[in-house]
Amino acid sequence: MPTADHRAAPGITLACALEEWAGEDARRRDVAATLAALAVGATSLARAIAEGPLAGDLAKTLSSGEAGEGQKALDIISNDMVIDALRKAPVAAVASEENDAPVLLDANAPLLVAIDPLDGSSNIDTDISVGTIFAVFPHREGTNAAGASAFLQNGRDMLAAGYVIYGPHTALMLTVGAGTWHFALDQDGTFRLVNAAARVKEGAAEFAINMSNYHHWDDPIRAYVDDCLAGKKGPRERDFNMRWVASMVADAHRIFQRGGIYLYPGDGRKGYANGRLRLLYEAFPVAFLMEQAQGAAIDGHGAILDLSATGLHQRVPFIFGSRDEVARVARYHLEPAGHGERSPLFARRGLFI
Ligand SMILES: O=P(O)(O)OC[C@H]1O[C@](O)(COP(=O)(O)O)[C@@H](O)[C@@H]1O
């Protein structure tokens, strides 16, 4: 297993890191093979994305969907690439954002994969980072992998999770429950370890939220953002910076580098009662990565990983990042009123963690 020691010797390949972690353990070897297959799919995808318009009209809208989530050409290409790559892995079925029902690969295989093949589709034509987010679950005996119910598991059932970000360089953040590992793709198409113990630092003063939805938010989120915006003169007594990439992977990746918080709460718009993010293949994997790096992820009240999925494409309010900020947002949900004059509750930390 890569340990903090590997930071002294960066450059170990993903294959090597997985081999060390898996050893002779059959379950771990299956997980490792699945992660290796996902890395192969992501590497092909990275090449296509790097070609941009030379690879065709990747941003072409093929179908319109609710909440501006119509399928783009690259959504479909990404979906095909990752599912093809997984055919060689011990995976029974794939639940993808791009398919209404699970795609059956090998009914008797031991694992299930939930995936957002392309996160940040709205950025395809703008040359801004996009990504792939995935979660690996056990395929429990007696459950039908072709049906949604096999996927309706608890967040803590995940065996591995991660995302690939296709940015100026391609990076992979990965967890198998032994910390969060950071890899970067080299020029030869090999993921190499950068850091085997990623940490989400506390004390950051940067938040990410789509501010244009301000008037649709509930009180706790407005109160939290109002207090950040009030800066030095407000209850936080310091100035905050704001960022919003509209690719969650990119916002998450920034938070891994320098801390901060991401919020996509439920809001008053039609179809947004539970926000925009999907539990199985967006919130679960990012929450797993965050917790393994001493960050946190909640739905406003409790830990995302304590939730059990009730639908393949179910949405969830999603707030993640530095532990201190996430804990603060949880407290605003307990007592949203009291703008300006904060009750002693807001001075305490750690009500949910
Ligand atoms: O359009 P908005 O409100 O800015 O939403 C952007 C959010 O939606 C998402 O793009 C959803 O991902 P998809 O591109 O996979 O649908 C997040 O990555 C991002 O943070």
Ligand SMILES: [Mg+2]
């Ligand atoms: Mg997404």
Ligand SMILES: [Mg+2]
């Ligand atoms: Mg997507």
